[in-house]
Amino acid sequence: MTVEIRPAATVVLIRPGELGLEVLLTVRPSTMVFAGGMHVFPGGRVDRADADTDLEARSVRDPLDGASSLGGDLLPHEALATYLAGIRELFEEAGVLLADHRAPADAIGAARSALLRSEATLASIAQDLDLRLRTDRLIPISRWVTPPGLPRRFDARFFVAVLPEGVEPTFEGDEVASHRWLRPTDGLRSMTEGSLKMWLPTSSTLQQLEHATSVDEIEQRMTPRQLSPIEVDELAPDVTRIVMPAAAGVSGQPVNAYLIGGRRFVLVDPGDPTGPSLDRAVELATQRSGAIEAVVLTNVDPDHAAGAESVAKRLGVPVLVGPGGGRPLPYAVVEIGDLEYLPQCDLPFQVLHAPGPRSDNLAFIVGEGTHLVSGDLDGVRGARSIPGPSDQVAWAASIERVRMLAPNATWLPGHPVPNDAQVTL
Known part of the structure; x- marks a missing residue:
């Protein structure tokens, strides 16, 4: 049976630490069918609502810029929907909203809860709270496609984003059992020692970021370029x-x-x-x-x-x-x-x-x-x-x-x- 490959977005949230850059890893509950017990980055599939034209109008990046920045293998509106899915997933899973706004904290928290209960969409929230969605703060770094033979397959774009100043991740709902901030090298060491479990896209991303010293360096040296033929x-x-x-x-x-x-x-x-x-x-x-x-x-x-x-x-x-x-x-x-x-x-x-x-x-x-x-x-x-x-x-x-x-x-x-x-x- 052919398994549909679904587009997805994953966000590697980073912050400066005393010994170098740290990344946020969340732990999925062991009872979950997909990736139960795994350490992962916030993310999920691109929904139809992520391609809403009203939502696009709230994005700093435009569709053409989005397509170019991902290597040129997606149609412009598909590319921008992937960025917007990253914004939404990070907000849903970690409570981190990459947006310019003047809304009070309680309004942002209520909006997130409504989004998690499917009582609102990101487009309606952006309209109600007059959000300017900072898709320019998502730095694309890679693409991973789930190999054949698995019951669920994703075509996932990975982004890096800096934790906004004065913001701390928060978690509600049942998708995150716990979370950790780790330097990439410490995450890899813990995996080797057996104290945390990761799939290859996660561990490879930690390898890619292990020797990065700044966000500027990541943006200058790791972002994709135009995709060439085989x-x-x-x-x-x-x-x-x-x-x-x-x-x-x-x-x-x-x-x-x-x-x-x-x-x-x-x-x-x-x-x-x-x-x-x-x-x-x-x-x-x-x-x-x-x-x-x-x-x-x-x-x-x-x-x-x-x-x-x-x-x-x-x-x-x-x-x-x-x-x-x-x-x-x-x-x-x-x-x-x-x-x-x-x-x-x-x-x-x-x-x-x-x-x-x-x-x-x-x-x-x-x-x-x-x-x-x-x-x-x-x-x-x-x-x-x-x-x-x-x-x-x-x-x-x-x-x-x-x-x-x-x-x-x-x-x-x-x-x-x-x-x-x-x-x-």
Whole structure:
């Protein structure tokens, strides 16, 4: 049975803390059918009422601006409805209203209660209280599409918003059991320790924000750009590059995935979780009368790893990572060792531990040393990301070792090289 994919909006509320930016995570009651017991960000599906023309007129952003800011893959009115759904969901779930107004606090509280009881719409509230809805305060950062096989599927746009000064979140109704403010790095650590549960879109968002120091930095370095088409290039009979255009769910941040093998394939770095790129990789393997037998990651940054769980579950294959690579991931992976040959590929495919960009970073020698899947070793990182600190000494040593072990290999980098990039190997 085909499950309808519903548009949705998710808002990552942030505030400054003593040790850095903190995010709001809410906990859904364990009795809930969908995501019970999970730590999530406020959000929900886009309703028909979010596209009300009277509501649009109250928005700071207009439809064309909304569409452009999300990467250009939605019609203008659909894009603005997604922003307005984010405003509404944040107000309903956390009591935080991103709007200019002169209404007293008790009127705002009463309006929220009426909205939760379905006795009012955001459009009617905006009219009654003369709200100017600050859709410009929602900073888009990513898009996540629920993979096939689940009973509910969403096409969710993720936004960051700053907690307004003097406002504290409040919770009423039965959708939130508790809440926590955490630094992204603390949230990831708690997930690894097992004290909180998250799905991949949530944990990946924490990874994306882990090294951000300000809202300005997030807006300048993480917001989407125009969505490009998927590109497929056969580099050799057994080596195909798939340029996936939305790594980590961010339009305008391409990642080079690689399909390697003759009929027994490994898929390297499927970093785009939005769907079409993963479909294309599976189709290519099928067209060649073969199958993908493993998903392999050069590192677990979201721009390399965001689509891995989806395609691996779909195909019933393992996700293979470097030493310690499973720590920031909320699903089971298999760690692979240095100099190991992977049996899942019918072409020689040798693992090299190549720390530097990350401690779990890997590279792969393909065939008889003709190609090297180098990931981020060439120095080009995600175009719309804030990478963590690197180990430059280890990085230089990894490059020297790779050159020694595969001196004649053509390097296959993790990202397309921008025209203005300075790459030193």
